[in-house]
Amino acid sequence: MKVTPTAIPDVLVIEPKVFGDARGFFFESFNQKAFDEAVGRHVEFVQDNHSRSAKGVLRGLHYQIQQPQGKLVRVTSGAVFDVAVDIRKSSATFGDWVGVELSEANHKQLWIPSGFAHGFLVLTETAEFLYKTTDYYAPAHERAIVWSDTKLAIAWPDIGTSPKLSPKDQAGTSFLAAEVVD
Template identity: 55%
Template structure:
């Protein structure tokens, strides 16, 4: 597995080795020994999957209780995936990274606890799968406004194109949000 460090310490792009031939392709998505050797979690408590159509924006989500690390990937289609550092004492607080994940490139993104996460679908539709290190906690869930000007995330979708849930439309600004120490 190829590991690419990002501008946010701890957030990693993981590229599994892909074997292609006339039949198609094969890659290993998860191997406990490989993850442990990389210093990543090996005890996942929940797997999630969403199917979304083009221009759907999901996020930016995080939990202040039952905080979660996430290993995210796209099964088919393509998304632009974003992680935002929400640790107030971090030197990269408020900064973000964005990376394209697709069923074709098989890239995964490791997002540790203390980060917000969101994505927008670039293709006609996309299947999005992710593992988390702690259980979902409705009481602890928080949402940042996806297009908060203070975050200045260059989303590859306009506000008019974006399909956003009511919950995500009501997200907090970075200035008003409950964050991590």
Template identity: 60%
Template sequence: MKCSRTALDGVLLLEPQVFEDERGFFYESYNAQRFADASGLAPDFVQDNHSRSRRGVVRGLHYQVGDPQGKLVRVIAGSVYDVVVDLRRSSPTFGQWIGAELSGENRRQLWVPPGFAHGFVTLSEHAECLYKTAGYWSPAHERTLLWNDPALAIDWPLPCAPILSARDLAGTPLAQAEVFA
């Protein structure tokens, strides 16, 4: 597994070793020991989530306060532009974001530690995302950062008019958001 650090401390881009031949391919999508060796982390994954979205769907930017989650995100079919925003007020990169294309073809994964908001836009006709979470979903602690907050200036590569849930449309701007110390 190749593990690359990003401009946001703690956010990692992971690329598995893939074995391909005329039959198809095989790779370990997750191995606790290899993840720990590559990242220095040993999250306790307690929940797996699976989403399917159509082209132009924007999900996020989601995070949890009080009971934060780490997420290991990958796409098994289609393509998304995945975004992570640093919400740690004491961080030198507070309010900054990174984006990466995750797809069934490139098989990249993104580690989103607690203290960050996460979201994506679907670039392909459909995309299926799998998330391993370190921490359970807690509706009482869930928050949504406004996906198009001008203060964040996220350069979303929108393939069409964005499609959002009511909750995501009503996200909170960074200036008023509940963030981490």
């Protein structure tokens, strides 16, 4: 697999080696040993999640203030613009964000360690989004930063319509008012 650091070096784009021919393709979507070598430490995943969303759905920017989750994310159908925001107060990249298009065509995955808020915007008619997490979902500790925060100024792709948001995401807080991690 090919591993490429983003503008925030802890966030990695992972591209598996894809073997394809006229019959289709094959790739190893996860290998614990190769992943640990790529991130430079052992990472234990405890939960797998799968969501399906329609075009224009924006989920995020989510994080857990306790039981923070590292996430290994990928798309198996469609395409999304995936975003990670550094909310680690002691980090040199605190408040910075990176965005990567993940799709069924490019097979890219994004490693987002704990200490980041995460969200994605669906670019195609539908998208199926899979992710592994390093800790369990803890709704009491979940927080959301508003997707359109002016301080973050995330350059979301223009899809010709306003994003479709859940009530929780509509009520997201500003980055400056958000609880962050040390």
